[in-house]
Every structure is written in C-alpha cells, then in structure tokens.
Amino acid sequence: xSINQLIVRNLxxxxxxxxLYVFALVFSIALYFAFVTLxxxxxxxxxxxxxxxxxxxxxxxxxLIAIVTIFLLYANQLFMKRRSKEFGLFQLIGMTKGRIxxxxxxxxxxxxxxxxxxxIFIGFAVSKLITMTLFRITGVESVAELNxxxxxxxxxxxxxxxxYGVISLINYFYLRKQSILSLFxxxxxxxxxxxxxxxxxxxxxxxxxxxxxxxxxVSGRMFSGDFASINGLFGTMLFILASVILxxxxxxxxxxxxxxxLLRKKKQGYLNVNEVLSLSSVxxxxxxxxxxxxxxxxxxxxAIGLLSLSYISYYSAEKSAERGVxxxxxxxxxxxxxxxxxxxxxxxxxxxxxQVDVLIFDVNVSNLITNDFEALTFDPTQMTMPVVSAKDTGxxxxxxxxxVFTETNDIIKKLTGMKDSGEVVLEGENFNLPxxxxxxxxxxxxxxxxxFGLPTAIVSEKTFSQISDGSDPSLQRPYDQHIGVEITDxxxxxxxxxxxxxxENDQYPQMSKLADERAQKQxxxxxxxxxxxxxxxxxxxSGCVLxxxxxDEGEDEKPSYEILRKLGFTKGDLLRGIQGKxxxxxxxxxxxxxxxxxxxxQSGWFLFGTELWTPMLIVMVIYTLLYSLFGILxxxxxxxxxxxAL
Amino acid sequence: xxxxxxxKLYKSYGNRFTKQDVLRGxxxxxxxxxxxxxxxASGSGKTTLLNVLSSIDRVSRGTVVIENTEMTGRKxxxxxxxxxxxxxxxxxxxxxxxxxxxxxxxLLPLSIVKIPKREALARFESxxxxxxxxDIADKYPNEISGGQKQRTSAARAFIHEPSIxxxxxxxxALDSKSASDxxxxxxxxxxxxxxxxxxxxxxxxxxxxxSRVIFIQDGRIYTQLNKGDQSRQAFFQDIMKTQGVLGxxxxxx
Numbered sequence: 031x032s033i034n035q036l037i038v039r040n041l042x043x044x045x046x047x048x049x050l051y052v053f054a055l056v057f058s059i060a061l062y063f064a065f066v067t068l069x070x071x072x073x074x075x076x077x078x079x080x081x082x083x084x085x086x087x088x089x090x091x092x093x094l095i096a097i098v099t100i101f102l103l104y105a106n107q108l109f110m111k112r113r114s115k116e117f118g119l120f121q122l123i124g125m126t127k128g129r130i131x132x133x134x135x136x137x138x139x140x141x142x143x144x145x146x147x148x149x150i151f152i153g154f155a156v157s158k159l160i161t162m163t164l165f166r167i168t169g170v171e172s173v174a175e176l177n178x179x180x181x182x183x184x185x186x187x188x189x190x191x192x193x194y195g196v197i198s199l200i201n202y203f204y205l206r207k208q209s210i211l212s213l214f215x216x217x218x219x220x221x222x223x224x225x226x227x228x229x230x231x232x233x234x235x236x237x238x239x240x241x242x243x244x245x246x247x248v249s250g251r252m253f254s255g256d257f258a259s260i261n262g263l264f265g266t267m268l269f270i271l272a273s274v275i276l277x278x279x280x281x282x283x284x285x286x287x288x289x290x291x292l293l294r295k296k297k298q299g300y301l302n303v304n305e306v307l308s309l310s311s312v313x314x315x316x317x318x319x320x321x322x323x324x325x326x327x328x329x330x331x332x333a334i335g336l337l338s339l340s341y342i343s344y345y346s347a348e349k350s351a352e353r354g355v356x357x358x359x360x361x362x363x364x365x366x367x368x369x370x371x372x373x374x375x376x377x378x379x380x381x382x383x384x385q386v387d388v389l390i391f392d393v394n395v396s397n398l399i400t401n402d403f404e405a406l407t408f409d410p411t412q413m414t415m416p417v418v419s420a421k422d423t424g425x426x427x428x429x430x431x432x433x434v435f436t437e438t439n440d441i442i443k444k445l446t447g448m449k450d451s452g453e454v455v456l457e458g459e460n461f462n463l464p465x466x467x468x469x470x471x472x473x474x475x476x477x478x479x480x481x482f483g484l485p486t487a488i489v490s491e492k493t494f495s496q497i498s499d500g501s502d503p504s505l506q507r508p509y510d511q512h513i514g515v516e517i518t519d520x521x522x523x524x525x526x527x528x529x530x531x532x533x534e535n536d537q538y539p540q541m542s543k544l545a546d547e548r549a550q551k552q553x554x555x556x557x558x559x560x561x562x563x564x565x566x567x568x569x570x571x572s573g574c575v576l577x578x579x580x581x582d583e584g585e586d587e588k589p590s591y592e593i594l595r596k597l598g599f600t601k602g603d604l605l606r607g608i609q610g611k612x613x614x615x616x617x618x619x620x621x622x623x624x625x626x627x628x629x630x631x632q633s634g635w636f637l638f639g640t641e642l643w644t645p646m647l648i649v650m651v652i653y654t655l656l657y658s659l660f661g662i663l664x665x666x667x668x669x670x671x672x673x674x675a676l
Numbered sequence: 677x678x679x680x681x682x683x684k685l686y687k688s689y690g691n692r693f694t695k696q697d698v699l700r701g702x703x704x705x706x707x708x709x710x711x712x713x714x715x716x717a718s719g720s721g722k723t724t725l726l727n728v729l730s731s732i733d734r735v736s737r738g739t740v741v742i743e744n745t746e747m748t749g750r751k752x753x754x755x756x757x758x759x760x761x762x763x764x765x766x767x768x769x770x771x772x773x774x775x776x777x778x779x780x781x782x783l784l785p786l787s788i789v790k791i792p793k794r795e796a797l798a799r800f801e802s803x804x805x806x807x808x809x810x811d812i813a814d815k816y817p818n819e820i821s822g823g824q825k826q827r828t829s830a831a832r833a834f835i836h837e838p839s840i841x842x843x844x845x846x847x848x849a850l851d852s853k854s855a856s857d858x859x860x861x862x863x864x865x866x867x868x869x870x871x872x873x874x875x876x877x878x879x880x881x882x883x884x885x886x887s888r889v890i891f892i893q894d895g896r897i898y899t900q901l902n903k904g905d906q907s908r909q910a911f912f913q914d915i916m917k918t919q920g921v922l923g924x925x926x927x928x929x
Contacts, residue, residue, distance in 0.1 A: 298797060299777065299779035299780045299783050299797075299813070300780075300783050300797070301776070301780050301783070301787060302788070303784070306773065306775070306780070310773075310775040310780070311775050314774070314775040587775075590773045590775070592771075593772075593773060594773075595756065596765055597759065597760065597784070597785060598757065598758070598759030598760030598763065599756065599760060600752075600753050600756040600757065600760075601753070676732065
C-alpha cells in the first residue's frame with residue numbers, strides 16, 4: 031500500500047470516528063467567517079454606515095481567534111491521543127517519525143481544506159441571519175444583503191492557516207517526544223491514582239472555599255467606599271479575580287474530592303451501580319479534571335457575567351433615556367419651542383407643555399458625602415447643581431427651608447456614599463443659605479443639559495423667588511429654562527419627532543426622548559450583539575470541550591460497561607449512573623459558574639443600568655438551557671456506547 | 677439436582693452467504709455442586725458455548741434451561757436481570773473495574789440484592805479471608821498482582837451465592853504458581869459451599885482439578901471424562917491422552 035492510499039484510507043476511517051473534530055473545525059470556521067463578514071459589512075463602515083463600533087468588533091474578533099485556537103488545540107490533543115496506538119503500530123512496522131508526521135500533516139491539511147470549504151459556506155449562509163439580528167437589535171432600518179466578502183474570506187483563510195501551522199508544530203513535537211512503547215500505553219495509562227485523601231487536600235479544600243468566599247465578600251464591598259481610588263478599585267478587582275479562580279481550582283481539587291471520599295467511605299465499599307458509574311468514576315479523574323473544570327467554570331462565569339451586564343444596559347436603555355430628557359421633547363429656547371408647538375398645532379397633534387425655570391448654584395454637600403473618593407470630578411463643598419422651584423415640578427411638596435434632590439445618578443450615589451438626608455448649604459453670590467435635604471426623589475424634572483449627571487435640587491416656591499436674584503452669573507448656562515413638551519397620543523410621537531428633527535438649533539440644546547432612546551439602543555445593541563456573539567462562542571466551546579472530554583472518558587470506560595453488562599446490569603441500570611455522572615460533570619461547573627457570575631453582576635450592575643433581576647435571570651436561564659444541550663448530547667453518546675458494549 | 681440443561685444448541689455467525697457454524701447440536705447437563713470443565717482446541721467453540729450457556733450470547737437454535745428457567749428467547753433486559761441474580765462470572769482478563777477498590781469490586785453484585793449491609797460485609801470478610809485477599813481490600817486493581825486480581829474476580833463471582841459460576845480461561849493469564857493457587861481455592865469453594873462451576877480452559881492441569889471434563893471438537897461434544905475416585909495425577913494423565921487423540925498429537929510425559 032502506498033503512502034497516498036494509506037492517507038486516504040486513514041482519512042476515511044477517521045472522519046467517521048472523529049466527526050466531532052471535524053464538527054469543531056467546521057463550526058469554528060463558520061463562526062469566525064460570519065463574524066468577520068459582519069466586520070466588513072457596509073453598515074459598519076464608519077464613514078457611510080449607521081453603526082459605529084468597528085474597534086469593538088475588531089477586538090472581539092481577536093478574542094474569537096483566541097477561543098477558537100484553544101478549542102481546536104484541545105480537540106487536536108484528544109484526536110492524537112486516540113490515535114497514538116496507530117502511530118505506534120506504524121513505527122513498529124518501520125515507518126520513521128518524520129514520515130508519520132507527514133501523514134498526519136497531510137491528513138490534517140485535507141481535513142482543514144474540506145472544513146474550510148464547508149465552514150465558509152455555512153458561515154456565508156448564516157451571515158445574513160446574523161446581520162439581520164444585529165440590525166434588529168440596534169434598530170437600524172436597512173435590509174441585510176447577502177454578499178460574499180472577499181476580505182473576510184482571505185482573513186479567515188489566513189487565520190486558519192496559522193492555526194493549522196501551530197497545530198502541526200505541536201503534533202511534530204508530540205510525535206518526536208513519544209517512544210513506540212509510550213505510544214502504545216497512552217490509552218491504558220491512567221491518571222495518578224486516587225489514594226487516600228490526605229490532610230493536605232482537606233486543607234486545600236478549605237482554603238478553596240475560604241478564597242471563594244473572600245472574593246465574594248470583597249466584591250460585595252467593592253463600591254462601598256472602602257477602596258476609594260481608581261487604583262484601589264483596580265487592585266480589588268484583580269484580587270477578586272485571582273482569589274475566586276484559585277479558590278475554584280482548590281475547591282474542585284480538594285473540597286469536591288474530599289466530600290466524595292467521605293461519602294464513599296461511609297458506604298464501606300458497598301457501592302451500588304449508580305454510584306459506581308457516577309461517584310467513583312468522577313473521583314477517579316478528579317485530580318486531573320480539576321484544571322479543566324476550573325477553566326470551564328471561569329469561562330462560563332465570564333460569559334454569563336458579560337452577557338448579563340450588557341443585557342442589563344440594553345434592557346435599561348429606555349429608562350435611562352427617560353431620565354435624561356424628562357419629557358417627550360425638551361427645549362431650552364423659547365422661540366424654537368414655540369415654532370415646534372405651532373407645527374404640532376398645524377398637524378393637529380395634541381400636546382401639553384411644562385415650563386421650568388432653572389438656576390445654577392454651588393451647593394456645599396460635604397455633609398452628605400460619606401466616602402472620600404479620590405476620583406470624583408467635583409468638589410463636595412462646591413457641587414454645581416441646577417435648582418428649580420417645587421411649583422414648576424408640580425409633584426413634589428417642599429417646605430420653606432428644605433430641599434429635595436432628584437435625578438441622582440446611581441453611580442455617583444454609590445461611589446460617594448451619598449446619604450438620603452442631611453444639611454446642605456446653598457452658596458449664592460453674596461449669601462449662604464443652609465437648607466435641610468429631606469429626601470431623594472426619582473422624578474425627572476429637567477433635561478440633562480442642565481445637570482450633566484449631577485442631582486437637581488428642588489426648593490419651595492418661596493425660597494426659589496428669594497434666591498433668584500442672588501445666583502452667581504458666572505455659573506449660569508446661556509439658557510435658563512426647560513420647556514418640556516409631552517405628546518398626548520403616543521402614536522403621534524413618531525410624527526412629532528420628524529418635526530423636531532427639522533427644527534435643528536445649534537445654539538440651544540434640545541432633546542427628543544425617542545431619538546435618545548434609539549441612540550442608546552444602538553450603542554447598547556451593538557455592544558450586546560458583540561458580547562452575545564462572544565458569549566455564544568464561549569458557550570459552544572466550553573460545551574464542546576466538556577463533550578469531547580466525556581467522549582474520551584466514555585471510550586476509556588467502555589471495558590467497564592462491558593463487564594457490568596456481562597455481570598447482568600441492564601442498560602437502564604447503567605444509564606441511571608451515567609445520568610448522575612453527566613449531572614455532575616456539566617452541572618457543577620455550571621452551578622459554580624452561575625454563582626460566580628451572580629456575584630460579578632451584583633457588584634457592579636448599577637454602572638450599567640437600572641434593572642438587575644429580570645435581565646440577569648433571562649440570561650442565566652437561556653445560558654443554562656443551551657449549555658444543558660451538551661450534557662444531553664453526551665448522555666446520548668454514552669447511551670450508544672453502552673448499547674454497543676455487549 | 678440438575679442446575680443447567682442445554683438441548684441441541686446450534687450457533688452460527690455471519691449471514692446466509694458467509695455462514696459459519698460454531699456450535700452444531702450440543703446437549704449438556706450440569707448437576708448441582710459439580711465442577712465441570714470444557715476443553716477443546718482453539719476455534720472449537722468452547723468460549724462460544726460458555727457465552728450462550730451464560731446468556732451473554734444468543735443461540736441460533738436449541739434451548740438452555742438454568743434452574744428450571746428457560747433462558748432462550750427471553751428479552752435482553754430479562755436476561756440481564758437473571759444474570760445479575762443467579763449467575764457468577766470469572767474472566768480471563770480479570771474484568772475488574774479500575775475505578776473501584778478490591779472491596780468495592782467484590783461487593784458490586786450484592787448491591788442489587790436487598791441484603792443488609794452487615795450481612796454483606798460479613799460475607800465479604802469470610803470470602804476474602806478464604807481467598808487470601810483481605811489485606812488488599814482497599815487497594816485499586818492496578819496496584820495488585822495478576823493472581824490477586826483473579827482471586828478478586830473469583831470472590832466477586834461467589835459473593836452473591838449464584839446458582840452457577842461460569843469461568844472463561846481463569847488461569848489463562850496467570851503464572852503456574854498463581855494458577856494452581858487459584859484452582860485450589862476454586863475447588864475448595866466448590867466443595868465447601870457446594871457451588872456449581874463451569875470452566876472453559878485449554879490447560880489440562882487446570883482441567884484436572886475438576887470432577888468432569890467435556891471435550892468439544894468442531895462444535896460437537898467429542899467425549900467426556902469423569903474423575904471419579906482417581907487421584908488428580910491419574911485424571912491428568914487421562915485428560916492428556918484424550919487431548920492427544922483429539923489433537924492428533926501424542927504428548928509424552
């Protein structure tokens with residue numbers, strides 16, 4: 031048989047056996063190609079397109095390459111391990127290592143070429159779907175066209191050629207290192223055996239749990255002001271990351287094993303078949319699995335955390351637009367407002383107006399601030415904030431020497447530890463007026479052109495008229511009133527928005543809630559889309575890695591299934607055990623990952639939006655469902671394996 | 677009392693065109709407390725016979741009755757249940773589960789029989805004591821020798837007191853010292869517990885420990901030898917002679 035025949039024959043056999051490796055390849059290529067196609071979509075062009083975010087997409091594509099590479103390296107490693115016996119045999123009959131390497135390389139080359147063709151085709155086919163999804167999420171009204179991007183094609187080709195090179199190099203070193211004997215023994219060699227659990231390991235286990243809890247604890251206190259500087263915050267984040275990841279590793283290595291052994295010891299050797307297939311099999315590999323499980327857990331936690339946070343911002347986009355604009359349309363210039371109203375009258379659009387006078391004062395709020403946060407952009411003794419009269423807002427009741435803060439930004443509130451009440455001093459040009467701040471309100475009173483994210487102060491009508499002459503002229507903005515226009519019939523907002531757009535005015539800021547909301551959605555939508563894409567890639571790769579691992583374990587344990595079936599255990603008996611094993615292998619990293627991500631989200635979600643539970647739970651449920659698919663897949667794989675065992 | 681009864685067993689592999697008959701009409705009965713060995717050259721069908729007797733494989737024609745229960749034609753799940761409860765196995769490659777300790781391996785068949793833990797542990801202790809593996813109870817299979825593995829495997833076959841134990845070349849992978857150790861233990865257990873054992877072997881020494889030897893050739897029973905009252909040595913000579921006739925080669929001892 032010539033070497034070419036050998037290659038072709040090997041390839042045929044291997045595609046059948048290792049369809050998963052091929053699947054991994056095709057999937058990675060399709061994913062990457064679709065993503066890069068998107069990157070070159072005309073809508074993404076910064077000059078002509080309506081979506082900004084090329085840099086983000088590019089960064090994401092680099093991250094995608096990293097994920098895909100690690101994934102393929104792992105698949106390749108398993109692939110080589112499975113075939114080590116074959117390589118040993120080739121060497122035994124006198125083939126040189128160089129020659130075997132050539133066979134493997136050519137085989138891989140053919141595999142890569144075929145997969146590239148199929149993968150690019152699939153990626154091309156789904157790219158329209160993906161682009162459509164992106165447009166929908168960001169609210170871009172443009173029809174997604176199916177066009178083959180040559181640039182994307184070349185880039186994909188280049189990336190996978192490099193990955194191919196890396197994998198060939200690794201295979202070369204692998205083959206060179208192995209002797210014939212060790213090649214024969216790769217599969218029978220079991221991991222270092224579980225002996226007794228030593229005190230060391232118990233120590234590890236406890237340390238792991240302590241580290242994780244410490245990370246969680248610190249994450250909960252991160253923004254409470256104990257780490258009051260940007261450097262401090264950064265250091266804290268690093269600490270949390272390190273302690274949680276290390277803790278997770280030790281948790282798997284120590285605690286889980288320890289708990290398992292305790293359970294096993296209690297049985298005094300009297301294990302039933304369920305426990306044989308789940309508990310003992312899991313414990314048998316726990317030491318080497320610890321690393322893999324840690325990686326999977328971290329990746330899942332990262333994916334769920336990022337997805338939750340970005341979904342929180344997307345979900346909250348509407349609300350934050352509301353906060354910034356205070357009415358459907360907001361003007362600061364009376365003339366423009368009047369012409370807008372005339373236009374509305376003409377088209378018979380019903381509306382209500384609300385005019386608020388705004389004064390700007392320096393306010394000494396140092397009494398309210400509990401955290402000494404270095405990075406604040408304002409001086410607490412002189413916080414410049416807009417002041418309005420309670421009469422204009424209509425809804426708030428304020429006594430004469432009191433003041434109510436509204437529209438306080440959550441981030442500022444959290445970072446400064448601002449109290450809900452206390453004494454503040456209003457500093458006019460030539461007077462100081464102490465006032466009692468009684469409460470924080472959520473009311474949207476004026477548009478953000480006045481407040482720039484700082485709170486707005488509402489004082490009583492009387493106080494307002496007292497101070498109206500004494501404000502420092504240098505603090506005032508060129509405009510001093512907010513004119514809000516509220517459209518009565520929500521269906522006509524769109525029409526009103528068109529009128530609004532025609533009344534461009536550079537001199538005075540004016541805002542439309544609808545336009546704001548759209549812009550927010552577009553920004554958040556693109557971010558969410560990219561994060562979602564990466565999250566999906568994370569999910570699929572970690573699922574596939576676990577699935578591969580299970581396949582590998584299954585092959586290793588096949589003799590056990592044969593023995594058990596010969597001894598008379600039914601397929602059902604065995605499958606129940608396998609269920610337990612899958613629940614552990616997939617469930618534990620998922621559970622720990624969910625827990626980790628919960629704490630990540632919990633610690634910083636207010637930086638991203640206003641709504642925590644709904645978006646986070648939606649993300650978690652969807653992630654769990656998709657992830658479980660892989661568990662079910664591997665269960666089916668085991669079922670086939672057990673069925674064939676006898 | 678008859679434990680196992682096989683009538684006109686036929687077994688063939690392959691499809692219509694590549695059909696190959698392995699068993700061609702074997703009749704066989706095994707009484708309670710017997711230690712029977714089945715001998716034959718390689719390819720004579722002895723392992724196939726053991727597999728169909730023990731319901732691991734299906735017969736093409738014929739019936740197998742174990743303890744008045746008809747085994748042929750029953751559902752796979754049903755058969756598995758029967759094996760689990762009533763049969764014991766010892767294989768050439770030990771077939772121990774790597775992930776379990778010696779003790780766990782031995783106790784495995786008991787996990788489905790509802791007996792109290794204390795009783796199970798007591799059974800384990802006495803059996804492990806007899807087979808000399810009590811001190812390695814907490815070791816994993818890859819930490820013990822081949823002989824120890826095979827004795828573990830034997831203990832697993834005996835622990836649930838099955839109606840009959842099938843042994844497929846149990847000494848095949850052992851050195852002669854470990855092999856004779858194991859056979860001594862097996863025949864001891866056979867006598868003490870009046871366990872029924874059917875063993876396939878090609879080793880005349882192993883066969884000489886039995887009370888009866890059945891020779892198979894080309895899928896048929898060729899002859900049978902009974903040990904009766906003769907010594908093991910004399911029985912061994914008989915077996916050698918028969919094997920010589922069977923294989924066409926005269927062994928000189």
